[in-house]
Amino acid sequence: MYLASCRKPIIHSSCVMDQPNKLEQIDGIGIFRPVGTYRFQQAVALISKAIIEAGGQGIRKLLIVADGLTGFPPPSISERHWMVREWVSASGGALTVAVVAQAAFIDPEKFGIVAAANFGITADVFTSEADAMHWLRALP
Numbered sequence: 001m002y003l004a005s006c007r008k009p010i011i012h013s014s015c016v017m018d019q020p021n022k023l024e025q026i027d028g029i030g031i032f033r034p035v036g037t038y039r040f041q042q043a044v045a046l047i048s049k050a051i052i053e054a055g056g057q058g059i060r061k062l063l064i065v066a067d068g069l070t071g072f073p074p075p076s077i078s079e080r081h082w083m084v085r086e087w088v089s090a091s092g093g094a095l096t097v098a099v100v101a102q103a104a105f106i107d108p109e110k111f112g113i114v115a116a117a118n119f120g121i122t123a124d125v126f127t128s129e130a131d132a133m134h135w136l137r138a139l140p
Contacts, residue, residue, distance in 0.1 A: 019048070020068065023053050029136055030059035033070035043069050044083045051090040051097075061136045065100045065129055074105045080112040088119040096139055097123040098132035 020035035032050040036042065047064055054062045075083060087097070097116070106125050117124040122139070126132040 007037060007115040023050050023057070023059075025057075025059065025086040027137075028061070029058070029133070030054040030057070031065065033064065033065040033068060037071035038069060040079060040083075043072065044086050048086050048090040049096065050115060051087055051095060055090075055092060055094055060094065061096045061098075061139065062127070063098050063100070063132055063136060065132075066105075067100055067127075076113055077107075080107060081115055084112050084115040088116060088121055089116050092122045095121060096136065097121065098136050099123070099125045100127065100132050101128050103126055103127050 013067050017021055017092055023032050025031065030050075032047065032054070034050070038046065043066070046123050047066070050064070051062065091097070106127065110125060113123050124132070124135055126135070
């Protein structure tokens with residue numbers, strides 16, 4: 001469902017984001033919605049900056065809606081491992097992260113999520129923003 005005035009998915013009763021590539025908060029949950037064409041390494045760096053910003057603002061739950069990123073194919077296993085290490089390092093292990101991605105970008109075995117758990121953070125990946133937000137809200 002979308003609001004006609006903002007063309008953003010309704011998670012609450014208002015627009016989710018006013019500007020792409022800007023960290024915002026709803027009910028204490030950080031939301032970052034990167035949009036644009038990037039190389040894989042650039043996209044990871046963009047999200048790392050948002051993770052650092054979230055930590056600096058005291059945010060402990062972060063929704064990354066990455067389905068608006070283009071310019072690279074689904075990452076390999078080694079790229080997923082590197083990506084997760086970057087994000088865990090940026091978070092200092094202090095964030096719970098939900099990522100929304102296109103289905104083609106989600107590893108069937110959820111390798112990145114397993115790696116994140118091995119590095120000490122709670123994370124999951126979804127194709128639905130509503131499901132990701134529901135998961136974050138259900139966590140303590």
